[in-house]
Every structure is written in C-alpha cells, then in structure tokens.
Amino acid sequence: MHDEFQLIARIPYPVTVPRFYTVASEVATMRFLRAKGLPVPEVYAYSATSDNVVGTEYIFMEFVKGLKLTDVWMGLKEADLASIMRQVVELECRIMSIPFPAGGSLYYADDLEQMTRRMTNITPMPLDDERFCVGPDVRLHMWYGRRSQLDVDRGPYEDTAGVLAAAARKEIAYLQRFGQALLPFQRARREAYKHKKQSPVDHIENLERYLRMAPLLVPEDPSLHAFRIRHPDLHPSNVMVSASPDSGPLEIVGLLDWQHTSILPLFLHAGIPGRLQNYGDPVSEYLIPPSLPANASTLDEDELIAALGRHHARLVHFHYAKSTKKLNTRHHDALLDPVSLFARRLFDRAGAPWEGETHDLKALLVEATERWDALAGAGVPCPVEFEADDVRKTKEFSERLQLSDENFETVQAAIGFETETWVPTEHYELAKARAAILKQAVFEQIPEGEERDKFLANWFLDDMDEEDYL
Secondary structure: OOOOOOEEEEOOOOOOOOHHHHHHHHHHHHHHHHHOOOOOOOEEEEEOOOOOOOOOOEEEEEOOOOEEHHHOHHHOOHHHHHHHHHHHHHHHHHHHOOOOOOEEEEEEHHHHHHHHOOOOOOOOEEOOOOOEEEEOOOOHHHOOHHHHHOOOOOOOEOOHHHHHHHHHHHHHHHHHHHOOOEOOOOHHHHHHHOOOOEOHHHHHHHHHHHHHHHHHOOOOOHHHHOEEEOOOOOOHHHEEEOOOOOOOOOOEEEEOOOOOOOEEEHHHHOOOOOOOOOOOOHHHHOOOOOOOOOOHHHOOHHHHHHHHHHHHHHHHHHHHHHHHHHHOHHHHHHHHOHHHHHHHHHHHHHHOOOOOOOHHHHHHHHHHHHOHHHHHOOOOOOOOOOOHHHHHHHHHHHHHHHHHHHHHHHHHHHHOOOHHHOOOHHHHHHHHHHHHHHHHHHHHOOOOOHHHHHHHHHOOOOOOOOHHHO
16 A cells, blocks of 8 residues: 555455354454454454455455564574464463353354344353354364254353264264265275275264263363363464564564364363474473484485474474473363373364264274273273274274375375475475376386276375365
8 A cells, every 4th residue: 555554355265164154253353362462463344244345255454564483483593492482382371361151163242143143043152241252163174065054053062061062963964964985085095995985874873982982081170171262273374473583582473364263171272283293203292302413413414404304393392392381381281181182182083074984083982992991080981882803903904094194104205295285385396296206106016907097096196076075
C-alpha cells in the first residue's frame, strides 16, 4: 500500500473442511490469545461465510515483521537455540495455563449462534468472557473427506470420557456408511500385506475394543484432566523472531497458523512438538547433554553434515525438555506419566482416518492388555482379551511392518523428502531425479512378470488416486 502498511489475506484451501468452523474458530482463538498478551497476529477483519462481495471466507490479519525461525534455524549457536526453546516453553506455559469449561474449539458466541440456528445438536459452552464460547472440535481428522457429512458428536465435550470416545465413534460411523475394502494407503507397506485389500470390519472391531478400554486408561492426577488449549502445529516455520542472530538476541514476536486448534484435557495435549522432538535417539530420550563426536574434525563432508544434523536435533530436544521441566511443570508431569503417554498414543491412533490398515491400532490394544495392571491399576479388570495365537501373529506382523517402515525411512533419507513426501521447492528437481534413479534401479532387479507389475502399480512416489480414502 502507499503508506507501506502491509497485511496478510488468508482464504481457505479448496479442500478445507469445515470452512465455517475452521475460519470462525481460528479468528476467535487468535483474538482470545492476543487479548491475553500473547504474540499472536492481530485480526483486522474476517468472514466465516462466503456470503460477501469476495465470494469466499477470508481473514485479514497483521503482517508480522521479522524472520521466520526456519530462516536461521540450522545456523543457530547453542546459546541462541537454548534461548528460543526457553521462550517457546514460556509461551506454551502461559497458553496451557488458561482454563476452559469444556473441550472442543474456541469461537465467538455470535458466530456460533449463526450455525446453531440451523444445527440444534450443538450447545455452546460459554466462557467467563461471554463473547467467547467452546463449540465443535475443528481438528482436521474429525471432518476429513466424507466425514464432514456425518452427524456425530464433535463437542463441546463435558468431560474426558466424551473426548476419548468422540473420534473413535466418528470413525465407526464413517466406516459403517462409507467403508470399503482398501489397499493400505501407505504403499511402502502393501507388500507386507501381500497386496491384498483390507476389510474395514476388522478396524470397527478394534475401535470398539478401544472404546471399552479408553475410559480406564487415564491418569490419576485430576489436574491432567483439565481442559487446555495448545498450538496445533508448533514448528519453526510458524515462529517469527525479531532479529538475526548477528544483530542481537533473538526474540519471538509472533506465533502463526492457529487453524484447527483444539481444547483437550492436558494429558492429551502433552508431548514435544513433532518438529522439535528427537525420539528414537537414546541421547535425546535419556536427556544426555549433546556434544559433537570427538572425531568431527576427521569426518568427510557428508559425514560431517549428518553429524551436525544429529547434533542440532539433539540440542533442540534437550533444551525444549530442559526448559519444560523448569518452566512448565504441569506439562512436564504429563510428559513423564506413562499412563498419559500411552493414552495419548492410543487416542491418536483410534481417532485417525482409516487408510486400509488396522494393525497399528490392534498392536497398541495388545500392548495395553499386556501392561494392563501398570496402566489401569491392580485390581481393575481388563475389558478386552486376545487369544495367545492372535497376539503371536500380531507381533510377527509388527516385525514385517517394521522392516517395511525401515526400508521407507532409508529411501526417505536418500531422496531427502519429509512427511507425505514433501520437499522444499528448491530441492524438488534433485529429489525427483533421485527418486527416478532409485525406481529404475529397483525395477531392473525384479524379474518380468506379476511381481514387477505389482511394483510398478504400487511405487510409493508415483501419483495415486486418493478418492476412496476420503
């Protein structure tokens, strides 16, 4: 603009669901948290419906000046990294200390009233500040694909039991209405299933087992059941900082992207954010202070790059965990509570959209039966039983899938892609070339015939039609 004023205009992706709730909740969440003094962009104007001159839902918000943390992330010295992790945890502590009367997502009461006139099964829960209320849960998997057509409970949730049950019941309703036999969506795993379609009936059975177990697998500490809010996707590209590390201390000036924010019991929110954790590495899991290998000066270029990457990941995990222990004790308690950790794993798996596999959920249910006394307490009967032969077969299949997953991770490292085969724009052509070379190399090792045809039909880096999985 002429006076150099800048703003951000956001409109939903074409596939965004549910549009009204997603936009309305994001606006209310941002304004609510900003009013609490948190570094969240100011919302200037918005429309949660397409009934406007633009013809689409939109949010006009503040352009936050500064650098994205990703721009300096890998080059930060340990002191700067420790400072940023401390600031992240301080902000999380402030956010996670705000109490809510119910679970779901946050809205302006006036916005939600527009929808409740048409949908009588929603009863908003008002906050002390009556401009705001808790309404339907906008986590993406609650509405994904044809799930948006379902008339199911999405909140507000009055208690922990309601939260634990809602996502699984949503998935059962989806499978009963739309379910069909499917090949696993993760094509790297299809060989382990002998390229056979999987029935949704087995997944429904395991979801019903989960519903019998879940109410009994909750932490004893009542403070971990308190409804709290948390950033839904906290990673460096959603953190804005004030300066480069060369011009002074880095300070967080903005937390971006509050779409799909939910209010859940604290123990279900607990966890180190995905881009900040380094689980699977013993140095990180035992919180050993990280250091570069003693022979770092003798490593070749590729080995040194790998060593520096591991060291950075360990530093991030270490300083996040260290700051959480010191500054966010409730979250730290949940991170250390074995029941909380297991309950969240089970909760996440049961609520995830079915993609032609039920094994991961079943393996967790089997694990729960084997750890039952430690998880639920001595003397609490386990409501689910598995035959010994079924347990044996489940564990054997876990080993087969682990091999498939390890092969996938090897390819992922070689090509350089991230979640859902995403790569940065600047690396796309190189990754694409590496993928083509790998595909050809594997193809040439497979004799002509049925196996080669299956390989070509299921190569996991080719495009695929995802319609049946929505």
